[in-house]
Amino acid sequence: MYQRIRKPIVISTAILFHLLLIFHLFFSPVLIVAASFNSIINASFFAFVLMFLLSLFFGRAYCSWFCPGCGVQEILSFFIKRKSKNSKALYIKYFIFTIWIGAIITGYILNGINKVDLSYGMSDITLERKIILTLGAIVLIVPLTAIFGKFASCKYICWLVPFLVIGTKIRDYFHLKGLRLKSEKLKCNSCNVCTTKCPMNIDVMENVKNGYMQDTECILCGNCIDHCKQKVIRFSFKK
Ligand code: SF4
Ligand code: SF4
Known part of the structure; x- marks a missing residue:
């Protein structure tokens, strides 16, 4: 999308x-x-x-x-x-x-x-x-x-x-609102598609499993969101 x-x-x-x-x-x-x-x-x-x-x-x-x-x-x-x-x-x-x-x-x-x-x-x-x-x-x-x-x-x-x-x-240090990735790891079926589709070669699935989506190499392109059929990952503007 x-x-x-x-x-x-x-x-x-x-x-x-x-x-x-x-x-x-x-x-x-x-x-x-x-x-x-x-x-x-x-x-x-x-x-x-x-x-x-x-x-x-x-x-x-x-x-x-x-x-x-x-x-x-x-x-x-x-x-x-x-x-x-x-x-x-x-x-x-x-x-x-x-x-x-x-x-x-x-x-x-x-x-x-x-x-x-x-x-x-x-x-x-x-x-x-x-x-x-x-x-x-x-x-x-x-x-x-x-x-x-x-x-x-x-x-x-x-x-x-x-x-x-x-x-x-x-932004993260001061807990400011801002665009970031969020995930719901319980919905993940470990298909690894998000990782294979990430252009920055980030191990997205591992991040989902760890419950920590902030990665300095993430360019917020949304590829992992678009390709996850389980709708595990989304953009958020919350703290
Ligand atoms: S694409 Fe979605 S379901 Fe598949 S490993 Fe990634 S987060 Fe989990
Ligand atoms: S938003 Fe783009 S760069 Fe960031 S983890 Fe997802 S696919 Fe990789």
């Missing part, structure tokens, strides 16, 4: 991102570092702050419902069926995030903030550079998916994931 809504949305964001050569302004990890060293608050600064705030209520739902990178992953999933492993490589993204956020904070501490410029990076940019910036996502995602399996780039290198994980952890 959810996939009929989610997949068209997320694939559309991927197509729009790559056709309209403007979205890199909001998602580029490079522009915000350059902006910080030029004392400028740019468009992606607001985009990343908004993502963080949304994660306080919606966890990692942004990843599976609106992220252009996930949209590319969904398109690749038509051709590549192998899942990527949940190995120590999952920690690489936290390493990348630490260096990236450290560079941004250093830029603003050293140079201060002088102005807000939402079009920063756009005025002096050539069409070629716009295309390179925009296609950079594909250049990263396609080989990683081909080598390591589906959703490898989300799991291993996405520098935005730690933002959303931190927001989700803060």
Whole structure:
């Protein structure tokens, strides 16, 4: 049920991102570092702050419902069926995030903030550079998916994931209401379909059995909900 809504949305964001050569302004990890060293608050600064705030209520739902990178992953999933492993490589993204956020904070501490410029990076940019910036996502995602399996780039290198994980952890720590998975383990017949359908290779059935559905790799795509014939798993917005 959810996939009929989610997949068209997320694939559309991927197509729009790559056709309209403007979205890199909001998602580029490079522009915000350059902006910080030029004392400028740019468009992606607001985009990343908004993502963080949304994660306080919606966890990692942004990843599976609106992220252009996930949209590319969904398109690749038509051709590549192998899942990527949940190995120590999952920690690489936290390493990348630490260096990236450290560079941004250093830029603003050293140079201060002088102005807000939402079009920063756009005025002096050539069409070629716009295309390179925009296609950079594909250049990263396609080989990683081909080598390591589906959703490898989300799991291993996405520098935005730690933002959303931190927001989700803060929400859970303060027992705030928010989008999460809930399950009724007594209804489960151990068919394991939820685990096989999870694109993030989470052992969903094990989580159901343990009665604990919070998993930092869960992108709230709803695949496990859609495929569970016993209706064991559902979305909830409760504490
Ligand atoms: S798909 Fe549903 S019934 Fe099957 S293992 Fe998962 S939660 Fe249990
Ligand atoms: S656990 Fe369910 S909602 Fe979370 S990523 Fe896996 S299939 Fe999607």
